[in-house]
Amino acid sequence: MSDSHLLETTPPWNVFDSNCPTRQVLDCIADKWSVLIIRRLAEGTLRFAQLRRAVDGISQKVLTNTLRALERDGIITRRIYASVPPKVEYSLTSLGRSLCSLVEGICSWAEANIEQVLAAREMYARAPHEESITR
Numbered sequence: 001m002s003d004s005h006l007l008e009t010t011p012p013w014n015v016f017d018s019n020c021p022t023r024q025v026l027d028c029i030a031d032k033w034s035v036l037i038i039r040r041l042a043e044g045t046l047r048f049a050q051l052r053r054a055v056d057g058i059s060q061k062v063l064t065n066t067l068r069a070l071e072r073d074g075i076i077t078r079r080i081y082a083s084v085p086p087k088v089e090y091s092l093t094s095l096g097r098s099l100c101s102l103v104e105g106i107c108s109w110a111e112a113n114i115e116q117v118l119a120a121r122e123m124y125a126r127a128p129h130e131e132s133i134t135r
Contacts, residue, residue, distance in 0.1 A: 028073055033058055033066045035103050038092065041076060042100045045091040075099065 013022045028034055033055065040046060040054045052063055067090060070076040075096040081087040092100070110117075 025073055028069045029075065029099060031066065033062055034070060034075075035106060037063075037066060037070065038075065038096060038099055038103045039107055041090060041092045041096065042103070045089050047087065047089055051090060070096070 014020050015022045015026050017023065029038070036055045036058070037051060040051060046054065048063070048067075051067075052058060052060065055063070058066075067076065067078070071078050074093055076090050077093050079089045079091070081089075
């Protein structure tokens, strides 16, 4: 069998390869803040302060960095209006909207299964654990 056959069957991207750009995208969109921002923006365009209020617990710095990463990856768009004070709005791109059903599924799963997760955490906290051995 020739090597050309391997090229035809090997996918070009592999999230398990630490050097693959898909890993960076996965890191960005799987971040808890990104998930929450995408879910909020699925409801419509928001300004920075509105997003900060809508995503409880996020700091200004983390929100800024997360928005920049999502914009860099084409998930959101940032629109600046020439006004005083400056007005900036964030909205999902078509690429970002393609994530909405996945994000909604993750959030729905978390809400539907939180009781089981909390029970598992409680059982884990009460159980004795061996010290991990590192060499």
